[in-house]
Amino acid sequence: MSSHIPSRPGQAPPGPQPLPGVDAIVAVGSGKGGVGKTTLAVNLALALAKLGHKTGLLDADVYGPNVPLMLGTSAQPKVMGENRIVPLDVHGLKVISVGLLNPGDKPLIWRGPMLHSIIRQFLGSVEWGTLDYLIVDLPPGTGDVALSLIQTVPLTAAIVVSTPSDVSLQDARKAIEMFRQMKVDIAGMVENMSYFVCPHCHNEIDIFSRGGAEKTARQFGVDFLGSIQLDPEIRKSGDEGRPAVLEGESSADRAPARISSPQPLALFDHPSARSTHAPARSSDRLRPPLLPHCARSAIAHATSAP
């Protein structure tokens, strides 16, 4: 089942409306670009799918849609009668991205209202079907895309990614404040590019500093979900379209998880009972501890690639 969001001219825009069939919508944001938001979103989505959840991934970074490259796909989604878009099925994920509809190097030089329009289309005209989780990879910033998303559908939670550098944290704090102002629950914060282990001498080097995201999470009363080391293999796996989560699976000798989790990992089952109409704010059973766990799980997967 899918939702169609009406958008009749002259009508006042309706408040956030649940996507029928979609249980939880989780945004991955950062404030600053280039911190690993898309890498986390892709691997989180794949980790959720591997855990048995029906999962979709919406690449909402209209100007820099890197999800197709990271998933190693360039197929075009099918469009059915009455402008219904069928998302791609990639590694068991339902995926949609501007990068699939507008492949190649031609940029979309679009002003804000066009962003609003495409986000509403991605939510309302895409045949998501029934999903346990829809992961949304946000663009950097606190502008049109985030606003349109939050005003169109009820977000279950947001995950904020940052490197430990002060510059990245400065923008991450703005993202936290934006979600709070817009009454979106924050599932937690992830520190990416936390430290680097020299492959030659095995010394640890804090290239982008270290520990800042955990400190910021504490200051803002937000859960800290864990740190991901700066690993050339994770970057490479993204560039080559073979996400770290999947690599980990196919390797016989997985390296030990490099996650530095503040709490011991624990498995939580996904609720078996599902309603076709999710409540405006998805129920607590989908929020902590499940979401932080899933993020941790994704991080653990991502960082345990060989």
Added chain:
Amino acid sequence: MSSHIPSRPGQAPPGPQPLPGVDAIVAVGSGKGGVGKTTLAVNLALALAKLGHKTGLLDADVYGPNVPLMLGTSAQPKVMGENRIVPLDVHGLKVISVGLLNPGDKPLIWRGPMLHSIIRQFLGSVEWGTLDYLIVDLPPGTGDVALSLIQTVPLTAAIVVSTPSDVSLQDARKAIEMFRQMKVDIAGMVENMSYFVCPHCHNEIDIFSRGGAEKTARQFGVDFLGSIQLDPEIRKSGDEGRPAVLEGESSADRAPARISSPQPLALFDHPSARSTHAPARSSDRLRPPLLPHCARSAIAHATSAP
């Protein structure tokens, strides 16, 4: 002397109008965030000022204005009668940023038209005075800010920054295509985070891959301005508000420049004759070889910090 861009409602927006008193306007863009765009813009502007040029720096990254942090300032610009804004004077640079007008963690949750409005204000209502160069630090993406800038003032040139990773280059190609579509000259491309030298064993590691920006520049017929290594000191200097270019100056024992320049550096004098009314497209004397040189010079400065 300063320019005032009229913005009367009901009037068709005028085409790009030169900023009287400002010789060259150079945008630093990237497509992707987090690649070192602001670090390059700040150090390029400071390098130009050190070379004796009157230089301004406009931080156009409205959602993630990191220029004040990188310059170590949080002073508030003065507003004079009739909404004229006096830019800060920091290390000899005239600087304006949303981060100065809206300090702290409160985000600007703005839609596109507000971005357009603030960019026009930063160009038209700021007392830039006479400048040889106005460096503009663009936000990531190919949206409202870049569009408004290009449609409001004639850009002399743009510099595109990328890391060598495929994901970053994918977005950098879109930035190149955007500038081309909008008829903006591209002064060249810079590869940032090109490689990493372990401070313990001194081995070089290509964390974000290597050489991709030079290859892309060649493919697109764009000058390659040089590579900057991934240096924790550059990141740290940005986080601590003491730009690498200035650090290099105060240090007695400067490390050798780590720039990997495709051509030998050569000094070019800035034209002594200046007109108060710059032509719509600033004359060739301001473009190559001066601009690429200045970028190289800034890179050399930035990468020769102790």
